[in-house]
Amino acid sequence: MNPSDEYRPGLEGVVATETAISFLDVDHEEIVIRGYDLIALARHLDYLSVAHLLIEGCLPSPGENASFTKGVLGHQTWEGPIENVLRNLAPDGHLMDFLRTGLSCLATYDPDLDDHSTDATLRQALRLLGQIPMIVANSYHIKHQQPSILPDPELGYSANFLYMITGRKPTIQESQAFDQLLTVYSEHEMPNSTFAAIVIASTLTDLYGALVGATASLKGPLHGGANEAVMRMVLDMETIDQVEPWLLAKLAAKERIMGFGHRVYMHQPDPRAVLMKELFQQLVHTPEQENLFEMFTRGEMVMQREKGLYPNLDYYAAPVYYLLGIPIELYTPIFFAARSAGLIAHIREQYAHNRLFRPRVRYTGARHLQLD
Numbered sequence: 001m002n003p004s005d006e007y008r009p010g011l012e013g014v015v016a017t018e019t020a021i022s023f024l025d026v027d028h029e030e031i032v033i034r035g036y037d038l039i040a041l042a043r044h045l046d047y048l049s050v051a052h053l054l055i056e057g058c059l060p061s062p063g064e065n066a067s068f069t070k071g072v073l074g075h076q077t078w079e080g081p082i083e084n085v086l087r088n089l090a091p092d093g094h095l096m097d098f099l100r101t102g103l104s105c106l107a108t109y110d111p112d113l114d115d116h117s118t119d120a121t122l123r124q125a126l127r128l129l130g131q132i133p134m135i136v137a138n139s140y141h142i143k144h145q146q147p148s149i150l151p152d153p154e155l156g157y158s159a160n161f162l163y164m165i166t167g168r169k170p171t172i173q174e175s176q177a178f179d180q181l182l183t184v185y186s187e188h189e190m191p192n193s194t195f196a197a198i199v200i201a202s203t204l205t206d207l208y209g210a211l212v213g214a215t216a217s218l219k220g221p222l223h224g225g226a227n228e229a230v231m232r233m234v235l236d237m238e239t240i241d242q243v244e245p246w247l248l249a250k251l252a253a254k255e256r257i258m259g260f261g262h263r264v265y266m267h268q269p270d271p272r273a274v275l276m277k278e279l280f281q282q283l284v285h286t287p288e289q290e291n292l293f294e295m296f297t298r299g300e301m302v303m304q305r306e307k308g309l310y311p312n313l314d315y316y317a318a319p320v321y322y323l324l325g326i327p328i329e330l331y332t333p334i335f336f337a338a339r340s341a342g343l344i345a346h347i348r349e350q351y352a353h354n355r356l357f358r359p360r361v362r363y364t365g366a367r368h369l370q371l372d
Helices: 038-044 047-056 062-073 080-087 095-107 118-143 157-166 172-184 192-201 207-219 226-237 240-252 271-282 287-307 313-323 328-352
Strands: 022-025 030-033
Touching: 030 038, 030 047, 030 271, 038 047, 038 172, 038 271, 047 062, 047 118, 047 157, 047 172, 047 328, 062 118, 062 157, 080 095, 080 118, 095 118, 095 207, 095 328, 118 157, 118 207, 118 328, 157 172, 157 328, 172 271, 172 313, 172 328, 192 207, 192 328, 207 328, 226 240, 226 287, 226 313, 226 328, 240 287, 271 287, 271 313, 287 313, 313 328
Parallel strands: none
Antiparallel strands: 022 030
8 A cells, every 4th residue: 555545534643734833742742832842831831922933933022022912902893793693593502603703804894805915814813802802702602691891991901811711800910810711722833723714824814714613613622612621520520439339330341531532642641731720729718618639639640540531621721711710611612712822824735835635635535436
């Protein structure tokens, strides 16, 4: 068989593109972002600085940081027509469906929509980084027949995002925790949603269309939806004593346990999960929260012992969301909002070095059938 005809289900191990944006270096347990370690970036820089690194290719100078931040915050406006569209959606719909509808609506107002130049896609990036948190937060309020919450000009980007979700001004610790959460979700090489985005972009459609496709991908429970499933799973266990029997019963029934294992991190911890576990512990202030932390650590111990599996990011990000007061149904939309910086970077890179994706198949159907 010709090596080029080898079939690998799920494209596992197949190199589909070249990128200068990110790389999962499992040998050194590092997530490389434009040459930097993502965990170090999350510990020392804010989300918009990392977004600049992803989209522009370099860490911003103080002047560049101020300009980039001003450009993003200048687009934190709540468009009336978009709100009207979202208020006409079915109230029992998934918030990821609200998000992709909002993105499609937003596209119709972008004067640069069909311009793939570097300058135009940067302007689109600033608009999207400003608008997506508005759509995410207010989709929740619209779905639950609540008034929209507009950003507070006294708050920074991540603090405002959290404020628009919860309706209360976050503490400094909460703002910093949410910012770190956004940063660790900002980019992760070539997961399904990023691949979907660049495949769509390779047709030279608009940037919004590629992001809508990524939104549909991220909605799936095997990708972005895993964080919601993790939190519901642990809350279903109710007490520390129920964690082990609950997990053992699921394993005996050969059911999938969300939050464990990863296509790339098969024999080592996800570095992002390690950071989120630290953050989770820092946010614990009450006996009930301490009980929740012990439930999660007990679950980690059981899965390591029984299956040799490590937690992935979703396992420990879920309780961080929870302690920040974020409704569970918003976990995946926030994942997308954070990942939008990385997605935009990949789409711009695809435009710059475009080659239309057009793979072949291994045919397993019938041949040489005859008509009667």
